Amino acid sequence: MAVQYLEFERPIADLEAKIEELSKLSETASPGTFDAEIEALRARAQDMRREAYANLDAWQKTQVARHPDRPHFIDYCAALIDAFVELKGDRKFADDQALIGGLGRFRGRPVVVIGNEKGHDTVTRVKHNFGYARPEGYRKAVRLMELAERFHLPVISLVDIAGAYPGVASEERGVAEAIARSTEMCLMLGVPNVAVITGEGGSGGAIAIAAANRVLILEHAIYSVITPEGANSIIWRGSRTPADAARAMKISAQDLLGMKIVDRIVPEPPGGAHSDPAAAMAAVADAIEDELRALEGLSADELRKQRAARFYAIGREGLS
Template sequence: MLTLRQTKKEIMLLDFEKPIAELEQKLDDMKQLAVESDANVADAIKVLEQNILKVKKETYTNLTRWQRVQLSRHQNRPYTLDYIHEMCDNFVELHGDRNIADDKAMVGGFGDINGQTVMFIGQQKGRNTKQRQYRNFGMANPEGYRKALRLMRLAEKFDKPIVTLIDTPGAFPGIEAEERGQAEAIARNIKEMFTLKVPVICIVIGEGASGGALGIAVGDKVMMLENTWYSVISPENCSTILWRSWDYKEQAAEALKLTADDMKGFKLIDEIIPEPLGGAHANPKSTYETVKQVILKEIKALQKLSAEELVNRRIEKFSGMGEVQE
């Protein structure tokens, strides 16, 4: 019979993680036995720990595309504000698009990393029902993208690099969003980001869906964490369109080729940022430090370029995507 602690843990597990969890539970029981009975099980514990590590490596290095999508949505996975607060010595959030409202699904502001001031912008999700409603499930309205552009121009004014953290199932598709110019807001962001005269680094930290992601994803360096996805549509919605059912989402994920490895192969991103074994949520502190060091490294390299070079290279980079020769 499962204890309350085990039941809660089970709820947080993905299907392919359950065999690992069962082994870890056996390891916990064995360690508890050693404490309670003074039994000499040190050798057995060591063997089991090695077995767990082996199973983890086999599991997480052979994930299907759908399984990586599942990891990108894990409820314990770090979100934008988690990265910002953990990487920055201080962070001042800025609000509003100066026109309609302050979109809570899009956050941004200045933060310091090792003395380097950076403008951070990104989608923010919620962990419980109340937070998800407050953040609109990470789906920004037009005012969110207009706020993002306002902050980008502010960073440009003060000659500060920009880092965008992308994690959205898509821009909000509601009628009111369309009435306020959702498509125009995203298109304007894409256009204006090409001409920003400061370094722009874009990192997919979770889901990168459709125009909702593209609205803050035009940069000098575009990167993805290892267990994230980037696509014109989610596997579920693709399945619904093609098969009139969500039941084929795994096949859709394979067809979409949406993982970091796929995007790097297509030359649509520049780099894949490795995650700890088990995903970013398995060791958040390690993930924060890795992302932090990548950001500092890229900023240092990009600051050597002039504003004209940044703009020209950015335009050439995206103009060359999708070109084929026959």
């Protein structure tokens, strides 16, 4: 599969094209003729990638967070959750494949896992509605969290959504109420819940499954009240750019940690999670295990109090 380069990766793309050209040339020459040159160029490309990803601005991070090759919910389930059994439907209207969930074992521990799935190609993107969850998706999430509460199972949420589906049918079926109910259920859970922003966390569609005891975020993921494009349209009437909005909104993992909106940044491999999905998912798994272990000794009331205190504290620092 061809590598998809982002705009700021163009110098790296040009260098790797030269490496490929030289590699093909070496096949027609004597063995080992260009090995030294190829290795030197590969080392240079790796250095360029590491340097580029160490200095990304908020808009570049937005592009990385949306990269189509980043691991999605289905990938995380396959890699981290043993014996996963998907549970479908909200028992009210239908099943929503933009928000998936079920039962499984995370490193030997029975859990309920919920997350957004965007799809990887045209067929799967249409199937999963490009990750835009409908009301029935959030009602399914509530059903799964109620199941977790009943059987004392921790909840893991993997968040990657630009926002809930804004279509007329979604509004007619009460998407705002469904998001509110899902957020309320997260906050009232008597079992540990850990949320990870794996790509793009947008608006109420994200917080509906991310109002957790611990909120983690991947190094190049973003978390915001609205997309940069939406903010540019509403605030500046389109007179500026989404890049300007992204920088102004403070949506990067590093800004969010400083404001205590997230609790922990999970490092990504050099070149982002899409460059080495296995390593990225392993890092996420280690972080989740750490957080679940820290929460497992707390009672139901203690978990609710910790969660409430965590969210009440946001934006209050420095206020008298």
